[in-house]
Amino acid sequence: MSKITFDKPGNFLYPLPAVMVSCTDKEGHNNIITIAWTGTVCSDPAMVYISVRKERHSYPMIKETGEFVINLPSEDLTYALDKAGCTTGKKIDKFKELGLTPAKSNIVDCVSIAEAPVCLECKVTQVLELGSHDMFLAEVVSVSVDEKYLDEKGVFHMDRCNLVAYEHGAYRKMADTIGTFGYSVRKK
Numbered sequence: 001m002s003k004i005t006f007d008k009p010g011n012f013l014y015p016l017p018a019v020m021v022s023c024t025d026k027e028g029h030n031n032i033i034t035i036a037w038t039g040t041v042c043s044d045p046a047m048v049y050i051s052v053r054k055e056r057h058s059y060p061m062i063k064e065t066g067e068f069v070i071n072l073p074s075e076d077l078t079y080a081l082d083k084a085g086c087t088t089g090k091k092i093d094k095f096k097e098l099g100l101t102p103a104k105s106n107i108v109d110c111v112s113i114a115e116a117p118v119c120l121e122c123k124v125t126q127v128l129e130l131g132s133h134d135m136f137l138a139e140v141v142s143v144s145v146d147e148k149y150l151d152e153k154g155v156f157h158m159d160r161c162n163l164v165a166y167e168h169g170a171y172r173k174m175a176d177t178i179g180t181f182g183y184s185v186r187k188k
């Protein structure tokens with residue numbers, strides 16, 4: 001294999017999730033921001049991060065309340081996912097424009113997106129100023145999933161949610177399963 005090296009190193013860590021983060025300010029205004037710089041950082045306590053530029057309308061909402069919800073988009077929410085990332089809450093009410101429903105969350109005061117199949121309620125524990133983006137490290141305090149993806153035994157099937165992946169500017173469908181955790185060492 002022969003590789004070329006880019007002159008300027010950049011963010012080439014793909015695929016990753018692109019998510020719709022909902023937030024509510026202290027006056028009760030709701031907003032949605034699309035975030036691709038997000039990920040899991042710890043299992044116990046369950047912790048995630050989102051990285052947000054200071055100039056985003058959502059930035060002070062999350063900074064001041066210390067709360068946000070990560071809403072995982074299903075394929076049918078791809079248009080809304082993109083539009084929430086190309087428009088600002090400074091000018092429009094994104095819930096209204098995108099036809100999405102603000103739903104009361106379990107623990108946090110900010111709203112979740114009712115149409116999203118999976119919602120992770122988060123409380124910020126640290127804000128790291130990194131450069132272009134500030135990283136909000138947060139604990140996941142509640143997880144809700146659409147009950148239609150539970151089977152008769154109550155087992156949640158995430159593969160049935162048709163979640164969206166983000167790869168270098170493109171929204172992509174999840175592909176076929178090509179292995180499962182531990183399959184390489186499992187006894188046949």
Ligand SMILES: Cc1cc2nc3c(=O)[nH]c(=O)nc-3n(C[C@H](O)[C@H](O)[C@H](O)COP(=O)(O)O)c2cc1C
Nearest residue numbers: 033034035036037052053056057058085087088089
């Ligand atoms: C796919 C995608 C991923 C994005 N990821 C981020 C991100 O990780 N951090 C960020 O600050 N902005 C990100 N953006 C840009 C914001 O979503 C965009 O500036 C949005 O208009 C901000 O909304 P707001 O001003 O209402 O907060 C992304 C946009 C798209 C379309």
